[in-house]
Amino acid sequence: MCMRIKDHIILGPERAANMVWITVDGKELMAKEGEPVLASLLAENIIVNRYTVKRKEPRGLFCGIGQCTDCAMIVDGKPNVRTCITPVRQGMVIKTQHGVGEGGGKNGE
């Protein structure tokens, strides 16, 4: 299900954007260049960004403005990237983060 808002009573129709391909957990998705990675995922109804270190609980969008780190994922091999303030670029490879992510110590992947 696409969660994008096509038409809006105040904001008008969705503005044309340059669409690019990104890879999310091995699956290719179309995204708008420059939008937050988090928004591209929400558009595809993907809401879990990471699982916590100890209890392996799911986390997702919470503050949306770079303050809380709940939306951290592995982006282009780098763990703990806040997806709400990271703009989409062509060919980005995004992975759900488990614990502190790859190379992050004993609780990582």
Place this chain on the structure above:
Amino acid sequence: MVNKEIVVVGAGPAGLAAAIEAAKAGGEVLVADLNILPGGQLFKQIHKFFGSSAHRSGTRGIEIGRQLLAEAEKYGVEIWLNSAVIGLYDDRVVSIEKGLNSGEKELINIKAEKIILATGASENVVRFKGWTLPGVMGAGAAQTMINVNRVKPGNKVVMLGSGNVGLIVSYQLMQAGCDVVALVEAAPNIGGYGVHASKIRRAGVPVYTRHTIIEAKGTDRVKEVIIAELDDSWQPIAGTEKVLEADVVTLAAGLKPISDLARLHDLEMVYNGVFGGWVPKHDENMESTQSGIYVAGDTTGVEEANTALEEGRLAGIAAAESLGYIAEKDAKERKDDTWKRLDGLRMGPFGEKRMYAKNEILACFPARS
């Protein structure tokens, strides 16, 4: 090390207004902001603002944002986006991580003559069983998604909190095509303005006052929300639970000032309940207890975009004045006018207590050595 006359932290209404005033007077201004887009929270305010015509009432926040950006560009304000200020050091050295999260990230130290902190506020959290489940989020987070990024965080929303943020965001979620299945408020009455509440009631949103959320249930995202009625001591009454089907819970329980940088640099702070928490002490120039470091907007106490704008103007004028760009007499007139407009914004049943709170903060400012 790079030299800049004025470094502003935060490109929201306070930071941009400060930058514009200082640059207009002739100052060299750099604004650093963590986010992808400038404007702070203005671009998600798609409703019309209140206030007098001097405050552009009837104008949508998004329009005010566009005007500020145009002015900033006109006066040559430099804006670094995706750039986090990660430290302040002695002699006004600002450490900026420029190009955050990109391969080209670099750490730049800037020696500033003046620093203006306009770091805004963050949303308060409400804890209940399941509050960490994906789908539970700040009302402002949902608002950013629908109005700035134009994606819905889900389809069926339970809003907790009926202050202006709760009311306005509920309405905007409906404008975005979401179904608001309940507005839940612990107090006996709706908290925000009647004009916003009426829109929600007219749209038929069920309003549960004297209720709270007991639990959000689901495995990898919210599926159900359990609410219950509260007794006179705010405790849930057994047997009154209702199960609502929803995939989003939005929390609108107020905001608190973001004051990490101020604390990090040992600016003197004071607690103020009306303003949402600890705020840096400041004088009528918005200058903190450390000379040359100014503060403005929600970081000095949570209010609204218009007050942030005016406080930013004060800081910008004062910083430009102390650098010699504005003559004392001219600066005084402009600051007096700005304070008058601020007083106008801090009137009435909702605004008055903020006027008292601000006066308390000004009154506790220690004599500068």
